[in-house]
Amino acid sequence: MKILFILIGLIALGFSARWNWWRLPKKGVAILMYHKIGAPPRNSKLKNLWVSPEKFDRQMRYLQKKAIPVITFAEYYQMLQEKKVPDKAVIITFDDGYQDNYTTAFQVLKKYGFKAMCFLVTDTIGIVNKWHDPATEPHQKMLSLAQIREMQAAGMEFGSHTLSHLNLNELNIEAANIQIAKSKPVLEQVLGKPVDVFAYPYGAGAYNPAVKQLVKPAGYKLAVGIKQAINMRGQEDLFALKRITVRGDENMLDFYLQITRGKNRL
Numbered sequence: 322m323k324i325l326f327i328l329i330g331l332i333a334l335g336f337s338a339r340w341n342w343w344r345l346p347k348k349g350v351a352i353l354m355y356h357k358i359g360a361p362p363r364n365s366k367l368k369n370l371w372v373s374p375e376k377f378d379r380q381m382r383y384l385q386k387k388a389i390p391v392i393t394f395a396e397y398y399q400m401l402q403e404k405k406v407p408d409k410a411v412i413i414t415f416d417d418g419y420q421d422n423y424t425t426a427f428q429v430l431k432k433y434g435f436k437a438m439c440f441l442v443t444d445t446i447g448i449v450n451k452w453h454d455p456a457t458e459p460h461q462k463m464l465s466l467a468q469i470r471e472m473q474a475a476g477m478e479f480g481s482h483t484l485s486h487l488n489l490n491e492l493n494i495e496a497a498n499i500q501i502a503k504s505k506p507v508l509e510q511v512l513g514k515p516v517d518v519f520a521y522p523y524g525a526g527a528y529n530p531a532v533k534q535l536v537k538p539a540g541y542k543l544a545v546g547i548k549q550a551i552n553m554r555g556q557e558d559l560f561a562l563k564r565i566t567v568r569g570d571e572n573m574l575d576f577y578l579q580i581t582r583g584k585n586r587l
């Protein structure tokens with residue numbers, strides 16, 4: 322009998338470490354970070370950056386069912402300016418600009434009437450993710466200009482993810498500045514509208530003052546990093562906004578904990 326209680330206790334502890342239901346819900350905006358929606362290639366060493374279309378659909382359906390507002394960065398910026406950030410809201414982001422963001426994610430988003438942000442690497446638009454080492458995953462097709470324009474016409478937002486996806490912490494400051502500042506007008510030329518949001522590749526630079534201080538003078542209004550948390554109202558770091566990585570191996574309990582607490586595991 323005693324053994325049984327100990328066993329149940331251990332299972333409960335294990336569950337609570339893996340799924341942090343005991344954290345308090347946080348007030349603010351959860352910025353979800355996705356990369357690829359689809360099935361990973363068999364030899365991929367980055368399988369968790371792929372979320373299946375079924376799972377993505379289920380997550381979007383959950384947001385709709387629970388009436389959690391899905392907002393754009395333009396709306397968020399306005400709310401920040403007016404100090405009217407709601408208790409709860411979600412922003413959906415995709416890093417790098419893979420073609421499946423159009424062929425798969427965009428089709429799901431349209432179904433629910435949601436808009437999302439894609440962070441583009443300007444040098445790779447219409448080709449493949451050539452910065453990537455194919456030893457860990459074969460190159461993937463990136464969004465084409467025509468796809469970007471169609472998504473933009475439907476209200477999707479686009480931001481800069483630099484010219485060529487280098488690690489900004491490994492560059493000298495002039496080279497880092499070119500990646501940050503030059504990608505903005507290049508992208509604005511493509512989109513025909515201002516580009517206000519920046520995403521640091523690998524999150525690198527978001528936590529390095531020498532790099533981070535380049536972003537505002539380049540003309541951006543907001544920037545996102547990769548630290549895992551909800552952007553709590555009144556405590557937002559506008560040039561290193563926190564995000565929530567949605568991993569391919571997570572279930573709906575993980576998703577619920579992530580968007581309410583900013584964390585799902587220890």
Ligand SMILES: [Zn+2]
Nearest residue numbers: 416417522523
């Ligand atoms: Zn990236």
